[in-house]
Amino acid sequence: MSHHKVRISVNGVPGEDEVESRRLLVHYLRETRGLTGTHVGCDTSNCGACTVLLDGMTVKSCTVLAVAADGSEVLTVEGLADDEAMSPVQEGFRACHGLQCGYCTPGMVMAATGLLLENPAPDEAEIRAGIEGNLCRCTGYQMIVDSVRWAAENGGAGTAATTHAERASS
């Protein structure tokens, strides 16, 4: 099995690691970088539990090889909050009870963050379409929709995500 050296910045923290060429980005994040907030819920890229931002774009990290992310910046759920406060999306999920077991939540929060970067004021249909790639088995989605709307009205994607996206586009 061939190995490659990759340089990947995660949540603003640079890293340089040897990875197997077949290692998935999600396993790189969870195991190599020890960031276990990003979850795995399927093996067919349907569930979205593994959603992260890669250079400003929402991706399912189970469909990206770590080597393909070489030279990239990744934002995971761990990178959204700062010492002081959770991001508006995280706050929205709490205020509107947008999570129960919490397993889909990191992916859902990242998908919602990605949506708000693109569309700061989505309507209900746009929110539902925007999280179409993410499955939640607990909530029935309505309170997730409410959570995203709350976030849109209370600060949007948040500082960490906006900074991440700006760096990616510059």
Add this chain to the structure above:
Amino acid sequence: MGSMIGAAVVRKEDPALLTGRGTFVEDLRLPGTAYMAYVRSPVAHARITAIDTQEAAAAPGVLGVWTHADLPGLPPTRSVPGMERPCLADGAVRFVGEAVAVVVATDRYLAADAAELVEVDYDDLPVLASVAAATAADAAPILPGLESNVVLEQVLSATDAEAELAAAPHRMAIRLRNQRCAAVPMEPTVCLADWQHSGLTVYLTTQTPHHMRNEFAQWFGLAQEQVRVIAPDVGGGFGAKASCYPEFLLAAELSRRVQRPVRYVETRSENMTSMVHGRAQEHDVEVGFDDDGRLLALRVRITQDCGAWPDTTGVGLPTLTSFMSGGCYRIPVIAASFRSVVTNTTPVGSYRGAGRPEASYMIERVVDHVAAELGRDPVEVRRVNLIRPDEMPYATQFEGIVYDEANYPGCLDLLLTHVDYDDLRRRRDAQRDDPTAPLLGIGFSTFVEMGGFGPTPLFEQFGYVGGWESANVRLTTDGSAVIKVGTSPHGQGHKTTFAQIVADQLGIDIDRISLLHGDTATVQEGIGTMGSRGAPVGGSAVFKAADKVRAKALRIAAHMLEADESDVELTDGTFRVAGTTGPTVTLAEVALRSLKPHLLPEGVDPGLEETAHHEPSNLSYPSGAHCCVVEIDRETGRVDVVRYVAVDDCGTVINPLLATGQIHGGLAQGIAQALYEEVSYDEDGQPRTGNLVTYTVPAAEDLPPYETHHLVTPTSFNPLGAKGLGESGATAAPQAVVNAVVDALSHLGVRDVEMPCTPAKVWGLLNTANGS
């Protein structure tokens, strides 16, 4: 009750889960952990003629490869006596996905690589992948040592109701199917076993840690104190994580053998065939009724497909279906019976509602059939049959099944204040006549189900030690509190709701109350979270323990205030002589004092820590009335739920925010069963729905917004008055949706649509009905 019961408090569990700092089993790291990977059967029924593990054993990183033959003396998992399932296939495979061999390697990728190298030769046996095939005259028994594939048959009523059916002015036979569904918790099964000389520790995705500890101990002949089961954050369960899987036991055994921690992480594709499925019942119903639609007699014969190996809980579910077959209606005679049939499919166990949604679907479809037969309105037929509040508690004809305080007609009335039924009917008729408009249908579901499982005599039948739950409440010297509970939440929010109960009793801020659960080493004996028992049974234990702490604190406070106990009151965490502005002592001061034995009143033991068990006097019976409005696209047959209104009576609501979440989640799964989900197999027993591409778990665009309302009739069966609500939505929704779909098509002569009401099925009905 004070102000915290009924408060919409945001959850204490959320910040960790929202920032990626939750602790799911797969997030735990133990040094030296090895990974398990399974070789699973690609065929549904075959003899194993040879297994070659040599190449796999020599592959990089491999610590060992085992088959059934390599593990002599390994006992089977516990199940119905005579039908115990071996941990690895013992010479034959009986469903696609059954484990044949297992590899342990130093890395998950290497373990998966090596599993690919195991060669298994199969000699095909006849596949019996359906009840029809398994009960055919020439069908050979699938399980060893049995005569037939009908493994359990039971008649639950003394009568067959034939006389009453024959005497009824109208009689109708109906066949209904409750299709096989998959629970699909977003976190699959994960297990991390660490066998050390001092004993066994297992981190597990389970709803029942104490029960699992008992299973491990019994299986390995260990003392229960040597086994520690920890369920940290668990990513949903829906009943399917209450079963004890062979993978758990093997992980422990292989950790013992390789002398390092062993981790098993199921893939979703494995999960779709390994985790128990739910429902899988067929009902042959006969109903007798009069001209007003009054139900006079009901006979229901249930056939359960229990899969290849009967699951301990799974085989008990048709009993619950039988008990609930009368729904919320006054039916003078009910005859219920069932049979469980083994087939070459994944075993069937509990799935949200577990046995009760099947009953509710049956009786609610029956009522709509009766209404259609008589040309009467389904709401009116419900009204003549609903049990009235003054008849509560209502003893059904099944012994011990007594409905508690409720107001079934009141729920329907409240529902109709939120739904303009006349207007909807007008719109339905108008849209019918307008070929450019979608067809509109209105469906109702008035339901009752079981919550608050126990009591012990009932729960013992499912293999549990008891039907009670336990709680321990301890005050620390600064007046903050720690609760320990035997329930094991996996999304229900017990950290919040149980803190609310204690806050309410003791006047402590909920931010100063923490909850420990899901660890058999730290929590007193407990049972677990299933059967909507969290709030009614677990919450009641918390209530009782807090009450005991309060009583003791009051006694110590009175001593400190030099007052009579009966004169002292506790408000907002402060004790004072009632009606005075005199001296006060805080709860913190009392807690500190409780640890100074020499300053305590005579006969009072030190400490402010109390344990309580709550054994429910009976099940509780959440009920409600739901209405679903659908639109059907005439071109494609696609069904859209355009409105869903739910009135639920779950008794006392502890936290309305969380209650709404529970109802929504149940509704989503119920609507999904009605419209999207079905686990199916082809004739060869190959699953057609073996992953999330082929099995439709609905996404946000596939589900509607929900309107939820409560009617509160507290139950007298527990001190909180809570009935439970986790399963209500899943119990009520399927028939509300299907009744609406049938209503939309009724002008075409359609009387029934089988779940799931897929576009293809509905399109077919639209076209055959149109063309006929």
